[in-house]
Amino acid sequence: MTRSDNPRSLARPPRLRAALLALTLALPAAGCSLFEAPPVQRGNKADPDLLAQLTPGVQTQADVQSLLGPPTSTGTFDRTNWYYISSVTRMRPGTKGAVEERRVVALTFDERGVLRQIRELGEKDMNDNVGMVERTTPVPGTERTVLQALFGNIGRIGAGNMGSEQGPGTGPGR
Numbered sequence: 001m002t003r004s005d006n007p008r009s010l011a012r013p014p015r016l017r018a019a020l021l022a023l024t025l026a027l028p029a030a031g032c033s034l035f036e037a038p039p040v041q042r043g044n045k046a047d048p049d050l051l052a053q054l055t056p057g058v059q060t061q062a063d064v065q066s067l068l069g070p071p072t073s074t075g076t077f078d079r080t081n082w083y084y085i086s087s088v089t090r091m092r093p094g095t096k097g098a099v100e101e102r103r104v105v106a107l108t109f110d111e112r113g114v115l116r117q118i119r120e121l122g123e124k125d126m127n128d129n130v131g132m133v134e135r136t137t138p139v140p141g142t143e144r145t146v147l148q149a150l151f152g153n154i155g156r157i158g159a160g161n162m163g164s165e166q167g168p169g170t171g172p173g174r
Helices: 007-011 014-034 061-068 146-151
Strands: 040-043 081-090 098-109 115-121
Touching: 061 081, 061 115
Parallel strands: none
Antiparallel strands: 040 081, 081 098, 098 115
């Protein structure tokens, strides 16, 4: 039987088989990006082009706010520090939202409200000041002694009332 006599070889030329194989291999990779959500900008992003327009010693807090908008956060005890915090997040199937990019720009003003310093804070500037405590708070009445554990269930279910619920208001005559 020659190749031209075989109906299978005529139905699928080698190029078509290669194209089908490539399509089959490409679909799973394309499917990952198909279900991926678009990136979401969060916070107040301080645009680098706008930051380049700021000059320490010249602009005031009002100038900065009109150019960049209100800060994301200010210093808790000292209102001379402004922070512009932004991040880009993306939801992926089967995972929590992942932070793709994080940016923190810190602006420092003097007591008259004049800009003194512009800093971009990175991972090395982050500080973990709050440590987690691994203790648990004891709750009174939850500890059982060895005798309570061994003999605690004796008498709870009587021989004549197997399977019935016992408790306040469930006894005979009620």
